[in-house]
Amino acid sequence: MSELEVPAAEKATAASNPSVGGETKDLCLGRWRLKPNIVLRVEEDGAILFDPDTDALTVVNPTASALLQHGRDRICFDEWVEALHAHYGPTVDVERIRGDVRAFLGSIAFFAEACDGTCG
Numbered sequence: 001m002s003e004l005e006v007p008a009a010e011k012a013t014a015a016s017n018p019s020v021g022g023e024t025k026d027l028c029l030g031r032w033r034l035k036p037n038i039v040l041r042v043e044e045d046g047a048i049l050f051d052p053d054t055d056a057l058t059v060v061n062p063t064a065s066a067l068l069q070h071g072r073d074r075i076c077f078d079e080w081v082e083a084l085h086a087h088y089g090p091t092v093d094v095e096r097i098r099g100d101v102r103a104f105l106g107s108i109a110f111f112a113e114a115c116d117g118t119c120g
Contacts, residue, residue, distance in 0.1 A: 032075040032105075032112045040068055049111045056110055064104055075112060077101060 034040065039050040047065035050057040060068065067080055084097045105112075 031115050033073045033115050034068070034075070034108075034111055035113050038111045040072060042069060049108060051111060058108065058111070060104075060108070064108075073115075075105070077105060 034049070035051070037051065037053055039048075039052065041048040041050065042065055046059055046061045047068060048057055048059055049068075063084070067083070068075075071079075080101050081094065081097050084101065085092070085094050088097070
């Protein structure tokens with residue numbers, strides 16, 4: 001498993017995944033955010049996303065936790081790729097970062113929603 005890939009929540013489905021059926025850049029045509037009811041519990045080794053309405057949960061690693069804490073109300077594929085590429089520098093290929101971010105966003109799609117530009 002690469003740095004940003006995390007297991008999908010049991011109840012997450014492809015139907016709720018913003019990355020299914022489009023190019024990665026489609027994730028930034030609008031902004032995404034965690035749904036207002038989602039609990040983000042930060043732990044020493046990552047974070048837990050929990051939906052109290054459905055009991056769905058998933059665990060994310062420390063890198064994903066840091067990104068979500070920084071931008072819970074503003075999730076954008078391109079911005080996350082840029083931030084990670086700046087952090088890891090030339091030691092990690094940008095295409096690998098894109099793939100990891102794409103997989104990560106797909107894995108948390110159940111916990112996110114599109115916002116109309118009023119977020120972040």
